[in-house]
Amino acid sequence: MKEGVDYREVFALVARLETIRLLISLAAQKSWKIYQLDVKLAFLNGFLEEEIYVEQPPGYVKKVKKDKVYKLKKALYGLKQAPSAWNMRIDYYFQENGFEKCPYEHALYMKKETDGSLLYACLYIDDLIFTSNNPAMFEDFKRRMVKEFEMTDIGLMAHFLGIEVVQSEKVSSSLRVSMQKKF
Template sequence: MDEEIASIDRNDTWELTSLPEGHKSIGVKWVYKTKTNKEGQLEKYKARLVAKGYKQRQGIDYDKVFAPVARIETIRLLTAVAAQNKWKIYQMDVKSAFLNGYLEEEVYIEQPPGYIKQGHEDKVYCLKKALYRLKQAPRAWNTRIDEYFQKNGFIKSPYEHTLYTKKNEDGDIMIVCLYVDGMIFTGNNLGMFHDFKKAMTKEFEMTDIGEMSYFLGVEVKQTE
């Protein structure tokens, strides 16, 4: 829980304020999960602070909510292309991805249980960025990462809105496929991978998983 609050603070997700007249605050709660590896063994415990999004009102707390995710066929196709070309596939995850999405609406939330500021018990948090389970959180994050990719020379596929390609002056190619907060990438230039990892880590809090071995419930073994 301390780690989650620290991540939210580092990300400049909210600011403590008085609730403006005529506004309602949304409650929050803690959700606890255990994360397992491909062998089914316990990898880590996770605590996530989530908004009670079911209390949001359309036109007041949120507007558009749709966000695309990659189709499993696209991921299979990318894997096949990599295998045919003898390319490696790598994987990275964005830590607390939804906390990176900027909000267009004014959203106020109650202070989290266990982390109420002494002397400011009557105050609420005004969200600058999205929180998990807000109705617009997936869209806010997708808009942010899409803008980032396109500013950094990637071209979005017109047929699969979470698939991006980038080519350098020599014609080398890198392909990135995004699934919510996880991404896999492949191509024929290791230098492009290195630059991509460095740039992503500078912009977001990332976990570099290395070669893809387990993605969306599918185990992958990469050999010559």
């Protein structure tokens, strides 16, 4: 980021609502379950590409070194570069773990195994929803994510961005997902 050029821009990757609805519809048609994960303190996971210095925060100023500043090693909340740094980190992680980014929706990733198993992951800043045709992929995905990032496993998706999702299995063992926008 360059002051005067793009310093005032703040970027946080969010999936479009249409993409989220499409993923929910796909899961409903294919009788797949949808799960949700939340990345704790996501912006603190981002690595900075440039050198950034900040003033000593009030209450933590060292009297002997009042004129000194801190050099940041990682992103902080409130830092304009934090959302972009987080996005670069999660994007790198997904691509290093065999996911392909959708060329039309940069918050949607897909992983395809040789046996035909698929896993779709959709990112909304620090919230992830994902669905798959292979339950083993769910567990592997969750295990890897928790190992890399501090996460909250929310379980089956029930509420996401004002959308209520009800996932239920009937006697025929097919999964039904109904979507209701709450206002």
